[in-house]
Amino acid sequence: MRNKIVAGNWKMNGSLALNEALLKGVVSGTAGLEGVTCVVCSPFPYLFQLQGELSGTHVFSGAQNLSQYDKGAYTGEVSASMLRDFGLTYVIIGHSERRAIFGETSVTVAEKFKAAVDAGLVPILCVGESLAEREAGITEKVVGEQLDAVTGYVGAEALAHSVIAYEPVWAIGTGRTATPEQAQEVHAFLRNRIASLNAEVAAKISILYGGSVKASNAEELFAMPDIDGGLIGGASLVSGEFNEICRAAAR
Numbered sequence: 078m079r080n081k082i083v084a085g086n087w088k089m090n091g092s093l094a095l096n097e098a099l100l101k102g103v104v105s106g107t108a109g110l111e112g113v114t115c116v117v118c119s120p121f122p123y124l125f126q127l128q129g130e131l132s133g134t135h136v137f138s139g140a141q142n143l144s145q146y147d148k149g150a151y152t153g154e155v156s157a158s159m160l161r162d163f164g165l166t167y168v169i170i171g172h173s174e175r176r177a178i179f180g181e182t183s184v185t186v187a188e189k190f191k192a193a194v195d196a197g198l199v200p201i202l203c204v205g206e207s208l209a210e211r212e213a214g215i216t217e218k219v220v221g222e223q224l225d226a227v228t229g230y231v232g233a234e235a236l237a238h239s240v241i242a243y244e245p246v247w248a249i250g251t252g253r254t255a256t257p258e259q260a261q262e263v264h265a266f267l268r269n270r271i272a273s274l275n276a277e278v279a280a281k282i283s284i285l286y287g288g289s290v291k292a293s294n295a296e297e298l299f300a301m302p303d304i305d306g307g308l309i310g311g312a313s314l315v316s317g318e319f320n321e322i323c324r325a326a327a328r
């Protein structure tokens with residue numbers, strides 16, 4: 078049995094007051110759920126608040142990005158060791174918004190992945206194709222290359238302590254979810270690709286689906302054999318919705 082994980086990606090949303098209510102709602106609403114790991118990834122300034130609200134509970138804290146550098150003259154950056162120092166567990170790496178808007182390349186993503194693993198954090202590595210790439214029939218080529226960039230740099234064994242999130246770009250924030258079959262196909266492809274390097278790691282790694290996951294579609298997605306939970310954007314900002322998604326993974 079693989080770990081089921083539901084991770085909330087708040088993106089650049091939140092305020093002290095809103096977060097407090099949201100976090101309290103998630104902690105109480107997911108209490109006692111078995112067989113699912115619940116994670117909340119907030120913007121950097123709110124990590125301190127996350128720690129306050131979540132430490133000692135069953136909900137894990139995570140960040141949405143980190144620097145590939147360890148320390149020094151990198152104005153505006155946050156290192157893996159700082160996040161670790163802070164007691165964080167998870168960090169999202171290579172989200173498509175970071176690749177598309179902030180110019181992160183596959184090389185940067187691989188370096189960030191390594192920085193996270195070296196610091197003892199669990200990276201949630203995001204891969205996914207654009208609509209044009211899907212329509213051109215090159216989804217597997219695109220996600221395969223995104224995965225290879227990381228395994229080529231750190232080795233497949235380093236994936237043992239990581240999570241993968243398949244997030245088709247056309248499904249993120251659009252309300253257009255991949256069908257369970259479309260997602261399963263890519264998840265199986267990713268798992269096979271990892272298996273060609275290390276079968277044991279492939280069997281154990283959790284591969285999450287992300288892209289317009291909601292309480293109403295989570296169960297059918299999570300029922301697929303290679304979908305081990307979700308990375309949740311918009312729906313993670315509403316505790317009732319997020320809690321329902323966690324419940325769907327726990328079933």
Ligand code: PGA
Pocket residue numbers: 086244248249250251252287288289290308309310311312
């Ligand atoms: P969404 O975002 O659930 O709002 O589509 C998912 C993500 O970008 O991680």
